[in-house]
Amino acid sequence: MIQTEITSILPAEKVKQDKQDHQLLGNNGEITVFPTTEGEIANVLKFANENGKKISIIGGGTKRGFGGLTEQTDIQLSMANYTGITEHTPGDMTITVKAGTTFKELQDYLAKYSQKVSLDPSWPEYSTIGGIIASNESGPKRLGYGSSRDSVIGLRMVYPDGSVIRSGGKVVKNVAGYDMNKLFIGSMGTLGVVSEITLKLRPLPKYETLILLSFPRVIQEEMRSFVITLLDSVMEPVALELLSPAISKRLTGQNMYSLAISFEDVESSVHYQEEFIKSILPEGSILSILPQAEAELFWEAFYRTVPNGAIDQQPIQITEAVLKIGVKNHDVFQVMKECEVLQKSIxxxxxxxxxxxxxxxxxxxxNSEVMTAIAHIRQVISDLGGYTIIKHLPYSLRQKTEVWGEIPSYFFLIEGIKAAVDPNRILNYKRYLGGI
Incomplete structure (x- = not known):
């Protein structure tokens, strides 16, 4: 029995039989191990590699429904107990943190130094920094913050054979050689287990507001012209997010298209940008300006609008799916229009x-409504020259579609890297593009 075998390298209290609470989403393990040191992580991987055991990696569990064609592996490696700040240099504005640390815990710690990590993931109290980096997650504030790839300056990774490597460094000005960080960020844990992450920081803004601009009619050219004018100006919104009527009603009470425009800076600069927005308002639009406290509450609610694989455990009658779509900037209007069309049936x-x-x-x-809608959306996005990735879907339905979309022409490079790093394919088996 694998539980008996693995207790030879881990204390018995760090090994638990999986209760299979997450059958709906899959990505389970016959047993779950809870290492607390990098050495224990390495020992677990080495054991699995030498004994032909498959390993799935889990942080906070929010992304359990993201990818994965295997319902259960031999071992589930939980990073829940591998937490904490390793090194923080406030003057250099860098921090090194263990991968199992939740994003909220990290931000709460940094707030004492008036600093923060410039990322905005969903469910921050559950999402671990390791999971965010492994999936390259970002939110609406990506416009001003950038993505995970822009925040990471160094990684420690544990390879499937148990060896530990370091990519990047611990200082911002680290430009020598190939940026190996980008190889691991977004690889969904298929190349190694993220042990530690070194991130560059930014100061907490002195002030923040959120402008909500709602349009009582369908999307008009005036709205498009407004966005072009704003983006072509010297204003610096950290978010410029178009909300469909359905999500706008949930968050703002307005059942209409809305723009969420976020500004973060010193108070005088924020107010100056607010006045600029007022000066270019489209005719017929409805303007609301939320001060800092209300803006923070809005974003807290926003980051909880998607399903959470850590708490959505029991099978329910309603099937949920989350799609990530990439299109040209102004094709976002067309995507939101498709939402309104589909709203009639789902x-x-x-x-x-x-x-x-x-x-x-x-x-x-x-099930049928969701899968039909996904197929329709994918065709629309393909016609626009964009891409669609399924970020959340029950395990049974993931077997019936290609979560990552069409296999790209460069897939042979990804496959070659996987074969070189993990020849026995023990890590997050079939979790990523092309069944890697």
Missing amino acids: SIEGHGGLGHGLCQLTLKGT
Whole structure:
């Protein structure tokens, strides 16, 4: 029995039989191990590699429904107890943190130094920094913050054979050689287990406001012209997110298209940018300005609008799916229009960044309704020259579709890297593109 075998390298209290609470989403393990040191992580991987055991990696569990064609592996490696700050240099504005640390815990610690990590993931109290980096997650504030790839300056990784490597460094000005960090960020834990992450920081803003601009009619050219004028100006919104009527109603009470425009800076600069917005308002639009406390509450609610694989454990009658879509900036308008069309047959909430073109749609309905809507959306996005990735879907339905979309022409390079790093394919088996 594998539980008996693995207790030879881990204390028995760190090995638990999986209760199979997450059958709906898959990505389970016959047993779950809870290492507390990098050495224990390495020993578990080495054991699995030498004994032909498959390993799935889990942080906070929010992304359990993201990818994965295997319902249960031999071992589930939990990073829940591998937490804490390793090194923080406030003067250099860098921090090194263990991968199992939740994003909220990290931000709460940094707030004492008036600093923060410039990322905005969903469910921050559950999401671990390791999971965020492994999936390259970002939110609406990507416009001003950038993605995970822009925040990471160094990684410690444990390879499947138990060896530990370091990529990047611990200082911002680290430009020598190939940026190996980018190889691991977004690889969904298929190349190694993220042990530690070194991130560059930014100061907490002195002031923040959120402008909500709602349009009582369908999306008009005036709205498009407003966005172009704003993006072509010297203003610096950290978010310029278009909300579909359904999600706008949930968050703002307004059942209409809305723009969420976020500004972060010193108070005088924020107010100056607010006045600029007022000076270019489209005719017929409805303006609301939320001060800092209300803006923070809005974003807290926003980051909880998607399903959470850590708490959505029991099978339910309604099937949920989350799609990540990438299109050209102004094609976001077309994506939101498709949401309105589909709203007649399925529950759908959508939002998209008008400065970066990334959209997220949450669908709810029966299995057939959800799968039909996904197929329709994928065709629309393909016609626009974009891509669609399924970020959340029950395990049974992931068997019936290609979560990552079409296999790209460069897939042989990804496959070659996987074969070189993990020849026995023990890590997150079939979790990533092309069944890697």
